[in-house]
Amino acid sequence: MNTKPLLVFVVSIVILGSLESTAHQSQPAPTTNAPTYTSDGQLRLPVNYREWVYLTTGFDMSYSAANGMDHHMFDNVFVNPESYQAFLKTGTWPDKTMLALEVRGAKSKGSINQAGNYQGTDRMGLEIHVKDTSRFKDQGNWAFFGFDDKPTSTMTPTSMACYSCHAQHAAVDTTFVQFYPTLLPIAVAHNTLSANYREETAPATAPKDAATYPKP
Numbered sequence: 038m039n040t041k042p043l044l045v046f047v048v049s050i051v052i053l054g055s056l057e058s059t060a061h062q063s064q065p066a067p068t069t070n071a072p073t074y075t076s077d078g079q080l081r082l083p084v085n086y087r088e089w090v091y092l093t094t095g096f097d098m099s100y101s102a103a104n105g106m107d108h109h110m111f112d113n114v115f116v117n118p119e120s121y122q123a124f125l126k127t128g129t130w131p132d133k134t135m136l137a138l139e140v141r142g143a144k145s146k147g148s149i150n151q152a153g154n155y156q157g158t159d160r161m162g163l164e165i166h167v168k169d170t171s172r173f174k175d176q177g178n179w180a181f182f183g184f185d186d187k188p189t190s191t192m193t194p195t196s197m198a199c200y201s202c203h204a205q206h207a208a209v210d211t212t213f214v215q216f217y218p219t220l221l222p223i224a225v226a227h228n229t230l231s232a233n234y235r236e237e238t239a240p241a242t243a244p245k246d247a248a249t250y251p252k253p
C-alpha cells in the first residue's frame with residue numbers, strides 16, 4: 038500500500054492549521070486589561086494585575102509623621118501595559134486605565150536574611166483605581182474599588198478620603214506619579230503635572246505675609 042498520499046494529506050492539514058492560527062494571531066488583540074463590570078456595577082478583579090507593568094514599591098509610607106504602626110508594610114503599584122505605553126507617549130493616562138495598589142507585610146527573619154526587610158506571601162489589601170469616562174464622568178472620570186478575597190467589588194463611595202487626597206495631592210490626573218520614578222520625568226517633559234502638585238512643590242518665593250510690603 039502506498040502511504041505517501043496520506044502523509045502529504047496529513048502534512049498539509051498541519052500546515053493549514055498553523056496558517057490559520059497565525060491568521061487569528063494577526064487580528065487585533067482584544068484589550069484584555071480593560072475594566073469589566075457585573076450588571077450591578079461591581080468591578081471584576083483584574084486577576085492578572087501581577088503581570089502588568091511595575092511602577093513602584095512604597096515602604097511604610099504614611100500621610101502623618103507618626104503613623105503608630107508596630108509593623109512595617111510595603112505597597113506595590115502596577116498599571117495595565119496598554120496605558121503604560123500611552124503614558125510614555127503623552128505623559129498622562131488614557132481612558133480605561135487601571136492601577137493596582139497591593140499591600141504586603143514586611144518580614145525580617147527568614148532564610149538567610151539577617152538585616153532589612155522583604156515582602157511576605159500574604160496579600161493584606163488590594164485597591165484598584167480605574168479611569169472610565171463613560172461610567173465616572175460626574176466624579177472626575179476615576180473610581181476606586183477595594184478587593185479582599187472576593188472576585189468583584191462595589192465602588193468606594195466618593196465621600197471617602199481616597200478621592201479628596203488623590204485629587205488634591207497627586208501629580209498627574211489624580212494618580213501619585215510623583216512616587217513612580219520612571220514616570221515622573223515623562224510627566225515633567227510633557228508638562229502634565231497637576232496645578233495642585235505644581236503649587237505644592239513650587240519654591241516659596243512669594244512673601245508669606247504680603248501686608249509687610251508697602252502697597253503700590
Ligand code: HEC
Nearest residue numbers: 094095100112136138164165166181198199202212213216
Ligand atoms: C492622604 C492621602 C491618601 C489617601 C487618603 C488615599 N491615598 Fe491612595 N495613594 C496615596 C499615595 C501617596 C499613593 C502612592 C503610593 C506609593 O507611592 O507607593 C497612593 C496610591 C494609590 C493607588 C495607586 C494608583 C494611584 O492612583 O496612584 C491606589 C489604587 C490607591 N492609592 C487607592 C486608594 C484608596 C482606595 C484609598 C481610600 C480607601 C486611598 N488610596 C486613600 C495617598 C492617599
